[in-house]
Amino acid sequence: MKTFEDGFDVLIVGGGPAGLSAGLILARCRRRIILVDAGKPRNAPSKKLSGYLTRDGISPSEFLELGRQELSRYDVPIRSGSVTSVRRTADGRFEATLDSGEELRSRRLLLATGVRDTLPDIDGFHDLYGISVHHCPYCDGWEHRDRRLVAYGLGEPAIGLSLLLRRWSDKVVACTDGAPVRPESIVQARSNGIDIRFESIQRLEGRDGRLREIVFADAEPLAADALFFNTSQRSQCDLAKSLGCELTADGCVVTEHSQSTCVPGVYAAGDDDKDVQLVIVAAGEGATAAVAINKDLMREDTK
Numbered sequence: 354m355k356t357f358e359d360g361f362d363v364l365i366v367g368g369g370p371a372g373l374s375a376g377l378i379l380a381r382c383r384r385r386i387i388l389v390d391a392g393k394p395r396n397a398p399s400k401k402l403s404g405y406l407t408r409d410g411i412s413p414s415e416f417l418e419l420g421r422q423e424l425s426r427y428d429v430p431i432r433s434g435s436v437t438s439v440r441r442t443a444d445g446r447f448e449a450t451l452d453s454g455e456e457l458r459s460r461r462l463l464l465a466t467g468v469r470d471t472l473p474d475i476d477g478f479h480d481l482y483g484i485s486v487h488h489c490p491y492c493d494g495w496e497h498r499d500r501r502l503v504a505y506g507l508g509e510p511a512i513g514l515s516l517l518l519r520r521w522s523d524k525v526v527a528c529t530d531g532a533p534v535r536p537e538s539i540v541q542a543r544s545n546g547i548d549i550r551f552e553s554i555q556r557l558e559g560r561d562g563r564l565r566e567i568v569f570a571d572a573e574p575l576a577a578d579a580l581f582f583n584t585s586q587r588s589q590c591d592l593a594k595s596l597g598c599e600l601t602a603d604g605c606v607v608t609e610h611s612q613s614t615c616v617p618g619v620y621a622a623g624d625d626d627k628d629v630q631l632v633i634v635a636a637g638e639g640a641t642a643a644v645a646i647n648k649d650l651m652r653e654d655t656k
Contacts, residue, residue, distance in 0.1 A: 360459055362386060363459055363462070364447060364457055364463070366464050367391075368390025368421070369465060370633075371465035372465035372639060373420035373423075374635075374637070374643070375643040388424070388431045389431075389457075391590075396413045402416060404632070406633065447460075462619050463646065468589060468605065471584045471585045472582075481559050484563065486564065486579070490521060491631060499522050500522055501524045501579075509538060511528055514582075516541070519546070519547065525546075526549070552570060557580065586605070611641055620645065623635040
């Protein structure tokens with residue numbers, strides 16, 4: 354087991370857009386940093402990422418590889434693995450243990466681990482996920498514009514998503530999978546040209562990743578070209594909770610000014626702070642956190 358007795362300025366947990374962006378800024382500030390990445394990005398099933406200026410349409414894996422290559426020019430060490438535990442010491446430093454047994458010490462901690470979607474337990478879902486089944490209309494709505502779209506959610510979430518999907522198509526159906534919906538929501542959906550299917554879904558039928566129809570347990574199937582889902586999310590790890598960070602009702606990290614949390618020295622960036630969940634926003638939050646961390650360290654060093 355190797356211990357870095359002298360420690361790092363910053364330990365970044367998570368090697369997605371937020372973590373890599375923060376690493377780049379901090380490296381250029383000549384900070385001694387280390388990044389630990391478990392290699393489980395939320396958008397792994399996606400074939401491309403969208404809405405990132407100059408990188409629109411690039412594959413997520415290529416985007417991350419380019420980011421790693423840029424960090425390598427600054428000799429930033431990247432560990433593959435997970436941080437299994439981290440604690441804040443009496444002097445305000447952080448001691449982390451990796452799943453490899455390696456121990457790391459740092460003055461500041463940036464959590465950029467992201468979230469994981471709760472995927473519907475529907476037969477055929479995973480065969481279509483990332484091609485014609487998606488979690489983000491802003492990322493994939495354009496590619497399915499003017500097509501037959503399905504908004505999936507357990508009850509009310511399906512209605513909210515269906516109203517959003519109307520921006521991309523006037524052929525939208527909300528599927529509540531047997532969950533109840535408020536009468537006023539039904540009126541709102543139908544007044545906006547949205548049909549609602551209340552039946553429980555049995556499976557998704559498709560071919561070569563392309564959705565063809567929604568099969569219900571006790572009703573006629575619904576022809577469809579793409580499905581977008583609105584389900585719950587959970588943090589990729591429990592480090593924020595173990596450190597005592599304030600969390601939202603669904604377990605995401607509450608951030609304050611410049612991505613700081615209520616725990617001194619702990620910052621969070623990316624999807625886990627439940628802000629706008631786009632790759633470009635996550636990268637921006639990483640850069641914002643990096644600048645704040647550098648200023649924080651400067652204040653400590655110049656007392």
